Amino acid sequence: MPATRASTRDPGAPAAAEAATEATAEAAGRPRPVWEGGFEALLRQDPELAGILAGEARRQADGLQLSAAENFTSPAVLAALGSPLANKYAEGYPGARHHGGCELVDLAERIAVDRAKALFGAEHANVQPHSGSSAVLAAYAALLCPGDTVLAMALPQGGHLTHGSPANFSGRWFDFVGYGVRRDTGLIDYDQVRALARAHRPKAVVCGSVSYPRHPDYAAFRDIADEVGAYLVADAAHPIGLIAGGAAPSPVPYADVVCATTHKVLRGPRGGLLLCRAGLASRIDRAVFPFTQGGGQMHTVAAKAVAFGEAAGPAFTAYAHQVVANARTLAAALAAEGLTVTTGGTDTHMMTVDVSGLVLDALTARGRLAACGVVLDTCGLPHGAAPGLRLGAAAVTTQGMREPEMARIAVLMGAALRGEGPGGAGAGETRGTRGTRAAVAELVAAFPPYPPYPDHI
Template sequence: MDKTEPFYGPDFSQLVRQDPDVAQVLLDELARARGGLQLIASENFTSPAVIAALGSTLTNKYAEGYPGRRYYGGCEVVDRAERLAIDRAKLLFKADHANVQPHSGASANLAAYAALLQPGDTMLAMALEHGGHLTHGSKVNFSGRWFDVVSYGVRRDTELIDYDEVRELAIRHRPKLIICGATSYPRLIDYSVFRGIADEIGAWLLVDAAHTIGLMAGEAIPSAVPYADVVTFTTHKALRGPRGGGVLCTEELAQRIDHAVFPFTQGGPLMHAVAAKAVAFGEALRPEYRDYAASVVENAVTLAEGLAAEGMRPVSGGTDTHLALFDLRGLTDFQGLPVSGAEAERRCAQAGITLNRNVIPYDPEPPTVTSGIRVGTPCVTTQGMGVAEMKEIASIVAQAVRKPGAIASVSDRVMGLTATHPAYRREE
């Protein structure tokens, strides 16, 4: 591209001149990301190419409808971006059909429900307090208000999904839709069992793969696509794409899903985000992405083992995915005092470690306090950290949680890791 041609994309110097306050926010967020350990399981660092697409002039184009069937003129260029995203998603996930327009995972779920259900229908989904998502039937969410929701959970003794309970509830309540997928369940889900239960009662099966789709793309865990009628997902977790959502489905449901996304639940798609999704799908199709996905899981297992050795009990005994959940009950700090999930989160934040408090199954504490924390490895793996660094991170987190008076030394150790494995490495 000839650099003498007119403006093609973002120029940060223009933002600095025009709005220094917002420019400083961007710089401060970059400094925060570079200066600490990002252990939020639902976050990642996109590539500069993804960011370039997000900051492009495609944001200007209104494109209601689908490629070749728009309600606005002048969409012949953005049509190419969406076709690329669709084709790459179908190839990456080996799916019959892909819709790349949802603005988020919640939007994708809303569209899927609209395609398969009517208000008042019954659906069976994982309980929020056992690892499910707000859109799986929480009373504070549209899903809990519009549908009759039956919830399943995990066993007290193993903290694994109780498939016998799922089948029993399905037979008793005859839901029209069964949902599997979670936000804080660290183990693999047996999609074949869910498929069998759904077939037994004549229900649709929806897999919410928001957290695990990137691992499926990298073949680090089994794919849900062969078993599900519909798979909803986000693009911004292990997949390393822009913040957004998507839907995969069988050819039988393609038209219903497309109509549920537009015009039923959304208007114009965000074409800069669609293009950025295409970039991310393209990156995930490369062989090196499989290495990345495998490393994410290996790092999570190592981090879970390290934190367990430090006295934090891993829920279900460990992890098979990118995240681990820890029960802090029984853990005390250097003063012999118990540490809640909220307190652990606060202490880690002071040392430059970002993770989140999280309810654990059968948690006696409220969600604002919790007895647990959740950690994830997508970000640190993107930064090039491996098994050795995970062992160091486990020690660092434990010191931050148990010795709040040692924040300075913990911060030094954090800075040592981020200095050698920076987020968005500066060009020399």
Template structure:
């Protein structure tokens, strides 16, 4: 029966592509800041029979029968998250960080309300009000920027903007801002302007869970996050809030923004959150930061320009305009990919090129840290990146870098055979 056949028999092309992707991950250095490698436990949970179960509603209050076991799984995910973050209320059903943001907007705002958020080209995110995203189409959005000289957010300027714009919501959070947000200061500005504060911690969820990064809990009305970047709990999102907003948030997620939850993904979140409660995870998060500092030190020593001059977290934003004006972010991404180092092109503050070309690259440490990379390996990787950028046409150097990348991947594999 086809029902009982494995993937390589029922859909060999899909099986082959999946295997090629596994090999690609094993044989390259993943340095995209928003990516990570989940554990065998999370893979097991996400590939489980829970994918078969519809569970519209919430634990103990479903629209379908037969939910007693998925109720247990979801409640465990909620309880683990509450313990990790100290939140009053947690919703683990959002399919992504963007859908988590959507639910918060739907719960707290009306179409046409005002949002003040960080500009995409200065490190923000599409779902914070960019005009190609629903958030920029449904709401009146103004965006703050980083100081062009320092690369830091100027909170006095942000406060002045808030007083002039009179937003209904201020959003903190980013996809490519290498510094910690001053959540308490933004919360105070929000209070002074009678606006909500949404803290999107998508990139730093795991760092906050491990107490190696400041937390917006108690400084924000709503906190959203991704579960697949620094926390290694599989792809998805979550929302945290005070109890007073719990019913509105839950209704905005279901039935407001999505239908039945993906229970296999919820199980992956529960498994990943359980891992994040261990001492081993705290050591991992500390190493993520140490590895990022190592990259920054080498890059600066070798003459690369870093937005804000360094990093407080797991990512660096390299502005190529000064050190390598003839290399675009797109070209740098391609050059590094050719030797097995995977980064992404990224806009930088004051960007003059299109978002599909860019003048910078974003470099992250979560995935390599998961593989077991420490400072020595990261120093090697940083030197390899600089060598490729400095010698874009030198095939001998490219071959040598490729060989070194292969050796590193073999020494520190992701999954055992």
């Protein structure tokens, strides 16, 4: 609701700045909404934190953001996150809250649920999980009892912490058995998955990974789960955005429960999502609230609704397919630079690479790339190999980069890893890093993710 000028006054704000703010609103012929000009309010109230926000915005804009788990949300998603819905406590579900005053946030959540169901063709959706791990926790709580056996991808082969890490709730509460990938191809060994399922008779089979660059065979997983009477849980945190855009196969027709995140390729806020069959809806909802969480974060729920709406349009479909095209181009170009791309390429937004052929370890490689403005992650590689690098094309595709830029990125990465100048001529590590950093800055300057913050902050 629009606020009066008096209600927007910040008691600690300098009078001149406050007067200028109000004059702007008056010139536009309208009262100033309480959330408009949020950064300006932060700058007046807490310049130290405002400087950190502005610095992070510049960091994101000044380098190549190649983390497979990150993306740039739209301004509309950011607006929902910074809205007055952040003030509302709303334990429970629409029409059955434990707090008063939830009529409007009920509408926002219903919109988010309906959009998620339509986008993914699901019978039921729960949009309240605070993260992907929260979504997985709720799925396990709905389907399993402590001590049950679960078959999932082994962590050294690419599994997530929630797939049985002893440091995570999953490894402490359940008996996990790990499957892996073939040594010769790097692809999931479905014969091993079936053999392990027959031997251990798990209560649930989990398909999904944090670093597998190929599409899982959901039909094969469904067949294996049915053979042993197990639930099938799809952890689609990484591919869910590609699924939304029709650029990856969907687990929804096969899995009993699909767990996902709403950031990454989907370009929504950081948060989780659960999709399931109608028969499991009440169990899933009770597992989220009240079993594993309290009130939903309604500003995030609204931002999820915005992202689902954006993902339902033709522009997002084109985006998702361009992400895959860019990732394939980048993977092939990195191979040409002397890096070993696992599985020989990618079907998704991500790839993993072995840098040992350049006589580097993964941490050193990541450091050299970071010094040149290239941000990505390290990851484990299967079968006892030294750790490698994990990177993705989602964020740079959001910025508008296409195949020619992917080829250029690979060349710059090769130069950074070898300590050369961006043209490939050996120039010593210091000069090579400086030149490659300048070339990265020149590339990203043509593709700004957001309007810049003022330089003086």
